[in-house]
Amino acid sequence: MNPDRHSRSMLPIPDRPAPGLTTYDAKDPDTAYPPIEPLLPPDGAPxxxxxxxxxxxxxxxxxxxxxxxxxxxxxxxxxxxxxxxxxxxxxxxxxxxxxxxxxxxxxxxxxxxxxxxxxxxxxxxxxxxxxxxxxxxxxxxxxxxxxxxxxxxxxxxxxxxxxxxxxxxxxxxxxxxxxxxxxxxxxxxxxxxxxxxxxxxxxxxxxxxxxxxxxxxxxxxxxxxxxxxxxxxxxxxxxxxxxxxxxxxxxxxxxxxxxxxxxxxxxxxxxxxxxxxxxxxxxxxxxxxxxxxxxxxxxxxxxxxxxxxxxxxxxxxxxxxxxxxxxxxxxxxxxxxxxxxxxxxxxxxxxxxxxxxxxxxxxxxxxxxxxxxxxxxxxxxxxxxxxxxxxxxxxxxxxxxxxxxxxxxxxxxxxxxxxxxxxxxxxxxxxxxxxxxxxxxxxxxxxxxxxxxxxxxxxxxxxxxxxxxxxxxxxxxxxxxxxxxxxxxxxxxxxxxxxxxxxxxxxxxxKGWSAVTKHRTPWVMVGGTLPAFDDDVWELYDGSVDYSQARDLSADDPERLHGLQRLWLIEATKYNVLPIDDRGAERLNPEMAGRPTLIHGNSQTLFAGMGRLSESSVVSIKNRSFSITAEVEVSASGVNGVVIAQGGRFGGWSLYAKAGKAKFVYNVLGIHEFATEATDPIPAGTHQVRMEFAYDGGGLAKGGDVTIYYDGTAVGTGRVGATQAMIFSADETTDVGYESGTTVASDYTAERSRFTGKIHWVQIDVGIEDNDHFIDPDERLRVAMARQ
The missing domain is CATH 3.40.720.10 (Alkaline Phosphatase, subunit A)
Structure with missing residues (x-):
């Protein structure tokens, strides 16, 4: 076996060319360089x-x-x-x-x-x-x-x-x-x-x-x-x-x-x-x-x-x-x-x-x-x-x-x-x-x-x-x-x-022993009361004779249990386990959890072709009133397809055009589908299509009233009976001008979801009252500046 000539403790392996004769003419008989060899691990590496x-x-x-x-x-x-x-x-x-x-x-x-x-x-x-x-x-x-x-x-x-x-x-x-x-x-x-x-x-x-x-x-x-x-x-x-x-x-x-x-x-x-x-x-x-x-x-x-x-x-x-x-x-x-x-x-x-x-x-x-x-x-x-x-x-x-x-x-x-x-x-x-x-x-x-x-x-x-x-x-x-x-x-x-x-x-x-304490039950995701960490009950098991942790010995050997509890604390300190964190909903909120977020303020502007936006990349419309406004350009022959959609078949919402008319669907868990459709088609030309959702309030996951507007004029009303409070999907995303994955509404497929008109922009606003039901250029500038 050839000895490994590389020093591999520093990566990338430093390039260290060997000194030697450099000739003036490549045809000189003394010109000699080793062939270039691809980097390989040591011989026999599997x-x-x-x-x-x-x-x-x-x-x-x-x-x-x-x-x-x-x-x-x-x-x-x-x-x-x-x-x-x-x-x-x-x-x-x-x-x-x-x-x-x-x-x-x-x-x-x-x-x-x-x-x-x-x-x-x-x-x-x-x-x-x-x-x-x-x-x-x-x-x-x-x-x-x-x-x-x-x-x-x-x-x-x-x-x-x-x-x-x-x-x-x-x-x-x-x-x-x-x-x-x-x-x-x-x-x-x-x-x-x-x-x-x-x-x-x-x-x-x-x-x-x-x-x-x-x-x-x-x-x-x-x-x-x-x-x-x-x-x-x-x-x-x-x-x-x-x-x-x-x-x-x-x-x-x-x-x-x-x-x-x-x-x-x-x-x-x-x-x-x-x-x-x-x-x-x-x-x-x-x-x-x-x-x-x-x-x-x-x-x-x-x-x-x-x-x-x-x-x-x-x-x-x-x-x-x-x-x-x-x-x-x-x-x-x-x-x-x-x-x-x-x-x-x-x-x-x-x-x-x-x-x-x-x-x-x-x-x-x-x-x-x-x-x-x-x-x-x-x-x-x-x-x-x-x-x-x-x-x-x-x-x-x-x-x-x-x-x-x-x-x-x-x-x-x-x-x-x-x-x-x-x-x-x-x-x-x-x-x-x-x-x-x-x-x-x-x-x-x-x-x-x-x-x-x-x-x-x-x-x-x-x-x-x-x-x-x-x-x-x-x-x-x-x-x-x-x-x-x-x-x-x-x-x-x-x-x-x-x-x-x-x-x-x-x-x-x-060394064969385990000390353990269960603090929370996995399937209790909402509600329930958690004990203080110091009130958790610890168990003790001797793995040398008890493979499956079937015989709790905590009452028989409290001194060993206490020693293992201290050892857990030492290891926890060594490896950044502390502080122990059993919070639920608080950790889903970026501001409370202290992690960065792509969302700033109460408004977000998106553009045609944007897609695969995870839920954490889009302002949350859950448990509150919101509006979706899109400036679209429509030909005389009418329009079809998705303006914007979030989620998919198993929960989400979509604002789209069907046979020329604006339509909004809120899908609750794939169980209930609440639809609101405009009475008239979107006129030809450039117009604002807007959907407003007025949340009932009084808690999480409540319903609300829906109104659809063209250029600030109401053209349709409807009702959403319930909403999703926490999450639409772990894998579905938000798309503008089309919908990837499964579709929120049964009116269209992902292949037929492309918007046939032109989308200039889409704006999502949460918790903001806009009495003229229209977004003027100054308002758009305000939103843009607020996100800088």
Missing amino acids: NVLVILLDDVGFGASSAFGGPCATPNAEKLAAGGLKYNRFHTTALCAPTRQAMLTGRNHHSVGMGSITETATSAPGNSSLRPNTKAPLAMTLKLNGYSTAQFGKCHEVPVWQSSPMGPFDAWPSAGGGFETFYGFIGGENNQWEPALYDGTTPVEPPATFEEGYHLTEDLADRATSWIRTQKALMPEKPFFVYLAPGATHAPHHVPAEWADKYKGKFAGGWDAQREQTFARQKELGVIPADAELTPRHAEIPAWEDMPDELKPVLEREMEVYAGFLEHTDHHVGRVIDAIDDLGILDNTIIYYIIGDNGASAEGTVNGAFNEMANFNGMAALETPEFLVSRMAELGTPSSYNHYAVGWAWAMDTPFQWTKQVASHWGGTRNGTIVHWPSGIEEKGGLRTQFSHVIDLAPTILEAAGLPEPTVVNGVQQSPIEGTSMVYSFNSPDTAERHDLQYFEMFGNRGIYF
Whole structure:
């Protein structure tokens, strides 16, 4: 093996040409220069494929005893290792940023999701430049790098079309290629996609057989083949992060139908079945105990009989979704195998970025946005029964019930968001690397954490942890390489201290023991009373004899518990966890949270062609009166199409023209559609079209009266019966002159949404009375100056 001639602790590697003879004439026989060689990592550095699924609990995949068939995970495990004590942070964005940097989530500013960022260092959603991501380190050492799928690490105020793009994967993230979506979730049938930083439309429609997971697998497979065709000497780092199986649970019906009748016994029975299977497989110890159901989670037998068919279908759809995801992950692995490079490719298959999601209410949801808006009561059992056949289809934005999430976290307590207990943080993980792992089908029980992936990859590649990246001195990686465990199943664990915290749920692991306290319940999003942090009740578990945290020893060993509580506080101080922040609505308000915002004042002017504007990029019209005014130019033949629309099929509003007439539609959760239409067409020429909404007041989510004006003259009135208080969508955006994604109104499709006239400008005003119902040039100047 040739010695590595590069000094790799400083990145980029400094160019240091060797001194020597410089001739005057290139034809001189003494003219000699070494050939230009591409930068490569050390000899033998493996290809790397990291697969990170979304919202999959420890007890979901068949590879770890669950009911959802994942044959490709099983096949990979049969040729590699299963880790049954691998941990995440209990939430998506924190897990992803921690994994990609090798640092704890608060260390890289990702104490929670970007939408709830604050100005506190541990919750800012800003990764310090002293903590460069793994992809950047690998790229600067000669790897080809690409990411496909979900990126939820971009601060919300940097997610508009103007960036800045420092935190996007293909800019500051170190990935040369990115194809996927920015945010926490996406519609699997009609996703909002980016190629690099450029918005793109899906290559096909639902009717043509499109599904996002398949698209991502296609892209990853094509990129890997191209990379090996053109740069076979360079290893690759591919990060495949499908949005699956995060809600909405979208999957072709034939995949869900495979599971018909298999969940008729309910979630309590499913826990028992999974637990038995886990012991049979040996993925949990023979003496492990099944933790009991908490009172907050209803028993299956207590659910209404008329609702049980819906609940069964929710789980059938989810199981089909996970099997479908595993199938397409398998296609990527097969492509690597077909290229003959599987042996020297280290594959991490992390089955979930946190525990199973309990954000779907105790009944599940046809549209999960109902719960996020505190309006879950709209989805009555009768409503859910009436829409059961649509679950998983493009007309749904569905999520399963809390009980199923709990069952998918067998044998542990609790779920996603609950960082205190293993149900929120323990995720089955498979590592496959024939060139570096001797045993096939082995089990590893050493404690490990998602921050361990980065140092593992660096060690496997023979690369040092960089001390300087892009001129900035780096802080040490906080994870522990797992390479020591690859060929030593009985070696003592090296990662023996780890804190956990999410929304006040917190815990500490130290040398086999864990002390934990659950502070809040994930599915209680509106209302509820939280205890003071000092009043939280702590539990104590001895992991050496209690794998599943089933026997609370806090009363038996209070001294040890107190010691671990102090240790949690020390670690929390070290890694920017403090101050603990359990606030809800306050953190959604940028001014109260202390994060930047693109919105200033009560007015905003937009222009034709602007689109893919996230909700945080547009002034909020929720829970108050507002007006939308557009100056448009219309030909004598009339006009059709969208002037401006926010949201989509599952909640939002749209001002558009139909058969020449202005029309306003407010869509509440895809359940109610309130329409107001002008009596007359928009006249030919240049005119102001205005919609005013007079909010009823008296609380959140109330209705109001609608009036449509042409040049200040009323031409139509209507009524909106209710509104959405918190959020329209996690993935749909605001567009001017067209509508991308799904459409707010059923009058048009995205393909036919283009406004056929000309839009000069659109102005949104909130809480402002304009008695002439018209915007004159002076008013427009005032708005422009107020935003400087």
